[in-house]
Amino acid sequence: MKNSTKIILRKHGWRIDRFFHHYIYFVFYQPYIRTALFCINLMGKVSWLKPLNPIIDAMYQRFHAKVLVPEDTAKIFELNQDIAAVSSLNKRIIPYKYAYKILFRDPEAIAVMDCPCRKVLPPFEEVNCCIAIGKELSTFWLEHCEKYNARKITQAEARAIIEAHRKTGNITQAFFKVATGGSTGVICSCSPEHCISLRATRVTRKFHKRLSQSASSGYSISIDRKKCNQCGKCLEFCHVDALSIKNNGLEYDTDLCLGCGLCVERCDRDVLSLYRDSGKPLPLDIEMVKREFTQ
Known part of the structure; x- marks a missing residue:
C-alpha cells in the first residue's frame, strides 16, 4: 500500500466507507464522472418529479463547489502558511450543511491533472487544469493518477493555468466533498459545457431555482x-x-x-x-x- 493511501485511510478512521469512496473518486476519476453524467442526464428527463427535490438537496449538501473570483484565487496561490478554519461558522462562506472546512496544509505543494469532465464529453480532450492544493492530496494524485497525467507544479504555474482558462470563459471553482474529507483541496477551471457540477445545477434548477451545486462567490x-x-x-x-x-x-x-x-x-x-x-x-x-x- 502506497504511503499516500495509508494517510487517507488514517484520515477517515472508522469510516472505511469514506476511505473507499475517496480512493475510488480520484483513482477512477473518469468512470466516476461518467456515472455522474448519466445520473444528471436521467434527472433532466424527470424534472417534473418534485419529490426528488429533497434527494437532490441532500446530495448537494455533501458535494458542492464555491465559485472564486480572480482576487480570491490569487490569495490562495500565494499562501505560505497553513490555514485551518473548521467550525460551523464557515457556513457563512460555504452555505451547506456538510463539507465546509477550509483547510490548506502545506499549500505550496500543488499538483495538476486532466479534468475528468472534459474527457467524458465531446471532443474528449485531455485538459490539464484540475488542481490539488496541499501535500496530502497532491501526493495522492502524483502516486495514483499517472493515467490522468498528474504532475507537480508551482504556485505561479497554478495561477497561470487559472488565468489562461478564464480567458476562454471557464469558471474557477473550489470543490468540497464529504467523502474526501469535507474540505478545500481541489480547484478547477470549469468549462460550462463540460463541468458536471455546472451541468447538474442547470438541470436541477428546473426542479427548483434554488437547487445549486455551486455557491456564489459572494x-x-x-x-x-x-x-x-x-x-x-x-x-x-x-x-x-x-x-x-x-x-x-x-x-x-x-x-x-x-x-x-x-x-x-x-x-x-x-x-x-x-x-x-x-x-x-x-x-x-x-x-x-x-x-x-x-x-
Whole structure:
C-alpha cells in the first residue's frame, strides 16, 4: 500500500466507507464522472418529479463547489502558511450543511491533472487544469493518477493555468466533498459545457431555482448604464443567463448570478464591476478567513 493511501485511510478512521469512496473518486476519476453524467442526464428527463427535490438537496449538501473570483484565487496561490478554519461558522462562506472546512496544509505543494469532465464529453480532450492544493492530496494524485497525467507544479504555474482558462470563459471553482474529507483541496477551471457540477445545477434548477451545486462567490455585478452600448460581449461569458439585453437595455438577475466575474473581465468599456453582496454568502477570501474564522 502506497504511503499516500495509508494517510487517507488514517484520515477517515472508522469510516472505511469514506476511505473507499475517496480512493475510488480520484483513482477512477473518469468512470466516476461518467456515472455522474448519466445520473444528471436521467434527472433532466424527470424534472417534473418534485419529490426528488429533497434527494437532490441532500446530495448537494455533501458535494458542492464555491465559485472564486480572480482576487480570491490569487490569495490562495500565494499562501505560505497553513490555514485551518473548521467550525460551523464557515457556513457563512460555504452555505451547506456538510463539507465546509477550509483547510490548506502545506499549500505550496500543488499538483495538476486532466479534468475528468472534459474527457467524458465531446471532443474528449485531455485538459490539464484540475488542481490539488496541499501535500496530502497532491501526493495522492502524483502516486495514483499517472493515467490522468498528474504532475507537480508551482504556485505561479497554478495561477497561470487559472488565468489562461478564464480567458476562454471557464469558471474557477473550489470543490468540497464529504467523502474526501469535507474540505478545500481541489480547484478547477470549469468549462460550462463540460463541468458536471455546472451541468447538474442547470438541470436541477428546473426542479427548483434554488437547487445549486455551486455557491456564489459572494459578489454581484454593478452596471454603469451610461457607459453600456449593449454590445452583448458580456452575455457571451455569462453561463447562467443572469444577463440579458431587452428593450430597457442590459438587465441583470442577481439571484441567478454566481458572481464568477467573467462578464466583468470580458467588458472593455468598464461598464461592469464586482461588489460584495451582503445578501449572498461571504467570499472565500483567505485574508478574511485568517482574520475572522481561524482559531
